[in-house]
Amino acid sequence: MVKFVIKRVLYIILVLFLVSFFVFMLFRTMPGDPVDIFLPPEVAAGMEPHEVAIMRETIIRDMALDQPHFIQYLFWLAAMFRGEFGTSMETRLPVIDHVRSPITNTLVINIFNMVIIFAITIPVGVYCAIKRGKAFDNISLVVSMIGLSIPGFLFGLILIVFLVVIPPWDIFPMFGMASLMPPPEGTMAWYLDRLRHMALPLLAMVFMGLAGMIRFIRSAMIDALNMDCIRTARAKGLGEKTVVYVHAFRNALIPIITIMAGFFITLFSGALAIEITFQWQGMGVIMINALNLRDIAVQMTMLVFYAMIAFVVILILDIVYVLIDPRIRFD
Amino acid sequence: MKRWFGSLIGMLFGERVSKISLMEEEQVQSPVKTIIREFFRRKLTIIGLVAFFTMLLASTIFPFFYPMDLRETDTAQVNQRPSLNMMRVPRSIRGELDMVASGTGFGVGVTRDYRVHAWGTVSTIAQPLLSPPQPGRPISHICAGPYHALVVTEDGHLYSWGNESPTFAINDVPPAIQGSVLTAAAGMRMTVAITDDHRLHSWGGIDANRRQLAAIGRVNAIPDIPVQVESSERTFGVLTECGQIHVLLQIAEDISYVPEAIQGRVVDFAMTVDNGAAVLDDGTVVIWGVPTHFEALAVPEHIQGRVVSIGAGRGHFTALLNDGSVVSWGENRNGRTNAPNITNAVAIAINGDHNYALFADGTVATWGFRGFPLGSDGVGRCVFTRLWHGGRYSLLIGMMAVVVQGIIGIILGGFAGFYGKGVDMFIMRFGEVVGSLPFLPIAIIIQFRFRHELTPVQGMVFLMAVLGVLSWPPLMRLVRAQIMQVKEGEYVLAARALGVRQFKIIFRHIMPNVASAAIVALTLALASSMLTETTLSFIGFGVSEPYPTWGNMISGSNNSIVLRYQWWRWLFPAVSLVTVALSINLIGDGLREATDPKAQGR
Numbered sequence: 001m002v003k004f005v006i007k008r009v010l011y012i013i014l015v016l017f018l019v020s021f022f023v024f025m026l027f028r029t030m031p032g033d034p035v036d037i038f039l040p041p042e043v044a045a046g047m048e049p050h051e052v053a054i055m056r057e058t059i060i061r062d063m064a065l066d067q068p069h070f071i072q073y074l075f076w077l078a079a080m081f082r083g084e085f086g087t088s089m090e091t092r093l094p095v096i097d098h099v100r101s102p103i104t105n106t107l108v109i110n111i112f113n114m115v116i117i118f119a120i121t122i123p124v125g126v127y128c129a130i131k132r133g134k135a136f137d138n139i140s141l142v143v144s145m146i147g148l149s150i151p152g153f154l155f156g157l158i159l160i161v162f163l164v165v166i167p168p169w170d171i172f173p174m175f176g177m178a179s180l181m182p183p184p185e186g187t188m189a190w191y192l193d194r195l196r197h198m199a200l201p202l203l204a205m206v207f208m209g210l211a212g213m214i215r216f217i218r219s220a221m222i223d224a225l226n227m228d229c230i231r232t233a234r235a236k237g238l239g240e241k242t243v244v245y246v247h248a249f250r251n252a253l254i255p256i257i258t259i260m261a262g263f264f265i266t267l268f269s270g271a272l273a274i275e276i277t278f279q280w281q282g283m284g285v286i287m288i289n290a291l292n293l294r295d296i297a298v299q300m301t302m303l304v305f306y307a308m309i310a311f312v313v314i315l316i317l318d319i320v321y322v323l324i325d326p327r328i329r330f331d
Numbered sequence: 332m333k334r335w336f337g338s339l340i341g342m343l344f345g346e347r348v349s350k351i352s353l354m355e356e357e358q359v360q361s362p363v364k365t366i367i368r369e370f371f372r373r374k375l376t377i378i379g380l381v382a383f384f385t386m387l388l389a390s391t392i393f394p395f396f397y398p399m400d401l402r403e404t405d406t407a408q409v410n411q412r413p414s415l416n417m418m419r420v421p422r423s424i425r426g427e428l429d430m431v432a433s434g435t436g437f438g439v440g441v442t443r444d445y446r447v448h449a450w451g452t453v454s455t456i457a458q459p460l461l462s463p464p465q466p467g468r469p470i471s472h473i474c475a476g477p478y479h480a481l482v483v484t485e486d487g488h489l490y491s492w493g494n495e496s497p498t499f500a501i502n503d504v505p506p507a508i509q510g511s512v513l514t515a516a517a518g519m520r521m522t523v524a525i526t527d528d529h530r531l532h533s534w535g536g537i538d539a540n541r542r543q544l545a546a547i548g549r550v551n552a553i554p555d556i557p558v559q560v561e562s563s564e565r566t567f568g569v570l571t572e573c574g575q576i577h578v579l580l581q582i583a584e585d586i587s588y589v590p591e592a593i594q595g596r597v598v599d600f601a602m603t604v605d606n607g608a609a610v611l612d613d614g615t616v617v618i619w620g621v622p623t624h625f626e627a628l629a630v631p632e633h634i635q636g637r638v639v640s641i642g643a644g645r646g647h648f649t650a651l652l653n654d655g656s657v658v659s660w661g662e663n664r665n666g667r668t669n670a671p672n673i674t675n676a677v678a679i680a681i682n683g684d685h686n687y688a689l690f691a692d693g694t695v696a697t698w699g700f701r702g703f704p705l706g707s708d709g710v711g712r713c714v715f716t717r718l719w720h721g722g723r724y725s726l727l728i729g730m731m732a733v734v735v736q737g738i739i740g741i742i743l744g745g746f747a748g749f750y751g752k753g754v755d756m757f758i759m760r761f762g763e764v765v766g767s768l769p770f771l772p773i774a775i776i777i778q779f780r781f782r783h784e785l786t787p788v789q790g791m792v793f794l795m796a797v798l799g800v801l802s803w804p805p806l807m808r809l810v811r812a813q814i815m816q817v818k819e820g821e822y823v824l825a826a827r828a829l830g831v832r833q834f835k836i837i838f839r840h841i842m843p844n845v846a847s848a849a850i851v852a853l854t855l856a857l858a859s860s861m862l863t864e865t866t867l868s869f870i871g872f873g874v875s876e877p878y879p880t881w882g883n884m885i886s887g888s889n890n891s892i893v894l895r896y897q898w899w900r901w902l903f904p905a906v907s908l909v910t911v912a913l914s915i916n917l918i919g920d921g922l923r924e925a926t927d928p929k930a931q932g933r
Contacts, residue, residue, distance in 0.1 A: 011760075015764050018764070019764070019768065023773075023776060026776060026777065026780045027780070030780060031783070031784065145913065145916055145917065145920065146909075146913060148858070148912075148916050149858065149862075149909055149912035149913035149915075149916050150909055150912070151862045151865050151866050151869070151908070151912075152866070153866060153869050153870075153885075154865075154869075154885065154905055154908070154909070157885070157888065157889065157894065157901065157905075158905075160891070160894060161894050161895070164891070165891050165894050165895045166895065174891055265767065265769075266769075266770070268769065269769035269770060269771045269772050270770075270771065272771045272772065272775075272870070273771070273866045273869060273870060276870055277889060287772060287775070288775070288870070291775065291776065291779050299776070302772070303769070303772065303773075303776075306768075306769040306772060307767065307768065307769070310767035310768075310769070311767060314763070314767060
C-alpha cells in the first residue's frame, strides 16, 4: 500500500508540473508587455523617465522577464517550493494572505452544501430505488430532471426574484456576504447575519447538486438491488431492512463514493457562477478579479490549489476503494 | 387522488400498460425496432422531442425572417415592455382626429373638440407621457420627440409633458415665453420654440446639448423671421420666412451644409440623424447630408414636382404628394418605408420608425414599427430578434462542442479499449488529467487568454473547441468500457479468425455495438455543454456582445430593477434555455431507457 501511495503521489506531482506549466505559458505568452502589469502605463506616465527606466529594470530583473519562458517557469517553481507564492496585484498582500479569506468563504459554504446534499440525496435516492416506479420516485425524477436543465446562476436569479425581489418581507439579502453594518463579530447576531446572507447561494447550490446526485444514487442502488446476492439474502429470509441497508447499500457504496468524490472535486469550481451571481466573496470572485488584473501569482496559486484538491481526492478515493471493497487491490 | 396522480406520472414515464402473461410468447423484433418502439412509448420523451425540434426549427428559421443588425442600438427605445401597440390609435378617437404627431414608441393626437390623447408604449420613467394635459382651448400645433410631447394653443401657451427626469428638465418651459409661442419642436432631450417676437428659445437637455444649441444665438442674430422648427435625434433645424434653412449645430457636420442653390426656395423640410430633405416651391425634393446613406438619398423620380410636405424618421423620409398619396424611401427597417397605397391624406407625422398619415375624415393610416413583441433590452435592441439569433448561436455552439467531444472521446476511447496495455494506460492517464482539471476556471482562463486575439466569430468557434476539448474524458471512459466488453464477444473472435483487418473490425463490428451508449451520452452532453456555454457567457467569458446568446442576454439582468420591472429581458431567454435543455435531457433519458435492456426492468 505504501508503494502504491508513493507511486500515486509521484504521478500527481508530475501532473501538477504539467498543468502549472501549461497555465504559466498561457499567461506568459499573452500579448503585451508583461512589465506593464507591474508598472501600469498610467502610473509610469506620472514619473520621471529615468525613474521609470530604473523601475523597469528592477522589475525585469526581479521577475526574470529577460529569461526564456521555461527558465521563468523554473524560477516560479523554485519560489513555490520555498513557499513564496508572490504578491497579489489587487491588495499588495502576499498571495497566501490574499486568498485565505475567499478560500475560507468558499469552504464554509461548500461544507454546508455538501452536508445538506448528502443528508438529502442518500435517503431520497435509496428510497426512490426501493419504491421504483411509484409516485414519489417519479416526482423526484421530474424534479431532478428540471434541476439538471437549469444552470446554477439562473436558478440563483430565480431565487432572487421569488424570495427577495417580489415578496414584501426583507428576510434574505439579494447578495453580498454581510450587512452594511454587521453586528460585532463572534456574537449570535453576527452568525445569524452570516447565515442570512448564505441562505440563498446555499439553496441554489444544494438544488443544483441534488438533481444529478439523486438520479445517480438511485441507479446505483437499483443496480445493487438487482444483484444475485440480494436474492440470496432474501431467500435466506433476512428482513427487508437488513437486505436493503446492509447488503444492497454496501454494494451501492462504491459508485456512491465515486460520485461523492467527483462532486467534491467540482464543488470548488462548479459553484463559481453561483458565487458570482450572489457576489459571495469566494474563489470565483477572486479568480475573475485576478484574471482582469492579469494577476498571475494569484491565478497560478488558485489553479494549483484546484488541481491539488482534485488529485488528492482521487488518491484518497483509490485508497478508500480498497478499504471498502476487498475485491479491489492496489496495483 | 394519490393513486390517480401516481398513475398519471407513471403514464408519462411509460409504465407498462398491458403485461404479457407468462405463457404468452413475446414477438421477436429486431433490436433497432425495439429501441424505436421503446423510445416512442414514453409520453415525456415525445414531448421533449417535439419541444426540442420546435425550438431548433424556430432558431433556424426566424433569423432569416428577422435579420439582426449587430450595430443597432436605440437610446430612445431602451427597456421597452413587450407590446405591439405603439401606433394603435384608441378606437374612441378614430374618426375624430384633427392633428396627430408621432413620438418614439408613442403617438399623440388632438381631436376636433381639442381633447389631447396619447397612446403607445413608453418606458417607466416616461410614463406621464400617456396622460397628457388638457388645455381645453383651440390648439394650433402639436409635436412629439423621443421622450416628451408638446401642444401649443392658439393663444400662445405651450404645454410640455413626458419624461420627468430632473437631469434633462425637458418640461421646464420658461414662464416668460408663455402666451407668445407660435410653434415648437421636441428634440431628443430639448425643446426649441419660436415666439411671436421672432426669436428662438430652447430649454432642457444636459450641458452638451445646451452647448450645441448655442447656435440659436447665431440664428437669432439674423434679421430673418423663423417660421418653422424641426427636430432630429441629434439637433434642430429652423426654416425662415425667406425659405432658408439653418441647422442648429455648433460644430458643422455634413448635415449643416444645406446646398446654397436651394436656400430661399424651401417650403418644408425634415431631418433624419444624418440627412436633411427639403421641399422646394416647385414641389421637388432635395436631400443633403452624409453622402453614404444611398437609400435615403435616392428620392423616387416619380414624386419630383408633386411633393407637398415631408417628414423624416431615424433613417427614412416620407413625403405627402399633392394628390394625398404618400411615398417613403430610405433604409427599410421594421417596415418603415412600406407606405400603404392611400389617397386623400391631409397630413403626415413621422418619428423614429413610425409613420402616420392623417385623413380629412379624422382617421389615420399607419405603417412602420409597431413595437417590440418581446420587449427591448438595455440598449434598445429587440429581444425577440436576439432571442432567436441567440438560440441559433447557443444551439450551434452546444452541438459543435458535442461533435468535438464525440470525435475525441470515441477515437481515444476506441484505441484505449481495443489495444489495451500501454495505449490504454496512456490514454486513461491523459483522460484523468484532463478530467480532473477544474472545468470552469480553466475554460475561463483559456477564453481570457485568447479572446482578444480572435474576432467574435472565431471566438465562437474557439469556444466550441474549448468546450469539446475539456469534456471528452467521461465519454472516452464509457466507450473504452463498452469496447472492452464487446471485443471479447464471439463474433469479434470469428471476424479475427477470418482475417478481417483490424481497422474494419473496429469500425464495422465493434463500433455499432458501442454506438447506442455513445449516442445516449452525447445527447446528455449536448444539454450540459449548452448550459456551460450559457454559464460562461453569463460570467462574461463566453460569446461576447454584440453577438447574442441566451447566456449573455441574461447576463445584464443581475440587479433587482431588471429582475422585477424589466422581466422580459431575462425571462424569455431563460425560458427558452430551460425548455431546450429540459427537452434534450428528456430525449436523452428516453434514449437511455430504450437502449439499455437492464433499464427496462426485466
